[in-house]
Amino acid sequence: METAQRWLDHPEPTTPALVRHGLRTLLKKGHPGALALLGFAPASVDVDGPHLADTQVPWGGEVRFTAVLRNSGPEPARLAIDYVMHHRKANGNLSTKVFKLTTRDLPSGExxxxxxxxxxxxxxxxxxxxxxxxxxxxxxxIATAPVPFELLPTDGAPGS
Structure with missing residues (x-):
């Protein structure tokens, strides 16, 4: 974090991209210092979702989801938006994997x-x-509550 801050204090043209790449693991973990360093401050954002198109997913299919984010604060909000999959492991426990969605500036009320x-x-x-x-x-x-769904078994699938 200190090195990244030092580099951003006197950036070269490639510095911002290098710092973003170097902080990617901390960003996915939601590290407040890394987020703040890149301009993602706590924001007044209401999240409606995720909402699933279907709670049962066929083997080889896909889970579809939607959400609406609303900036309820008085200022524009810079947002780092990811989604977190809680995958079932062989022993039945869940393992998380964070996937990047987008970064956006969301004006107040939008x-x-x-x-x-x-x-x-x-x-x-x-x-x-x-x-x-x-x-x-x-x-x-900041993560929303996980929304459960079931991956349906098929012949030849592990555990089926």
């Missing part, structure tokens, strides 16, 4: 509509297990 789909097709870097999963939004490091 709304932002989020529409997203997260795929559960087979990939080589992650193994999916049928059963309960969940999704949440994270705005400037």
């Amino acid at each position: 709304e932002l509509v989020i529409n997203r789909a997260h795929s559960f097709r087979s990939i080589t870097t992650r193994r999916y297990y049928p059963g309960g999963h969940a999704v949440a939004l994270q705005v400037n490091g």
